[in-house]
Amino acid sequence: MSPVEYSEDPEPSERFPAGLLHVPVRSGPAGCTARFFRTPLGGRTAVGFTSAAKLTATLGTDQACIRLSEPALRALAAPLGVTALTVDPPFSAPAADRTAATIREHENSWRRLHPRRVGALRVTGAAAVVACLNLLIG
Incomplete structure (x- = not known):
């Protein structure tokens, strides 16, 4: 060999x-x-x-x-x-679809809270805590 x-x-x-x-x-x-x-x-x-x-x-x-x-x-x-x-690359990824991204953003807009709503939730939460304390204290 x-x-x-x-x-x-x-x-x-x-x-x-x-x-x-x-x-x-x-x-x-x-x-x-x-x-x-x-x-x-x-x-x-x-x-x-x-x-x-x-x-x-x-x-x-x-x-x-x-x-x-x-x-x-x-x-x-x-x-x-x-x-x-x-x-001469053999392929490329498709371009991003801006329309689909806009639709997804509108669908998920509930996740981003408006600052006024966040403030209202804080005030409402604080009022509930005070109301509970008043009931406990008497």
Whole structure:
């Protein structure tokens, strides 16, 4: 029997340029702003797609994008503390439904008491304690 060598693939020491990327953006008061996303572990990452079709398949047809090179995207993200770059992520979480959140908030509004009601409960509770003490004292 001949011994079999097992060697691990080393991690690449340099970043491979991805070329021009389709970078998702959102519009703001000063123009377009690159969108940053979260990794499954919660870290922030810049995202780029190698084709418009991949961007549309992942983020939908309404997502605006700009073309940036990989070094330009890294330079844009670095001052914000975003050092990770994800190219062609396979999926994304759906956008939060603001309407459903508003409905849930209205349904749970009884949990948050109005300050006047809290004050009324305190006064009513104090009056009940005084009434009980009066009955005990006589």
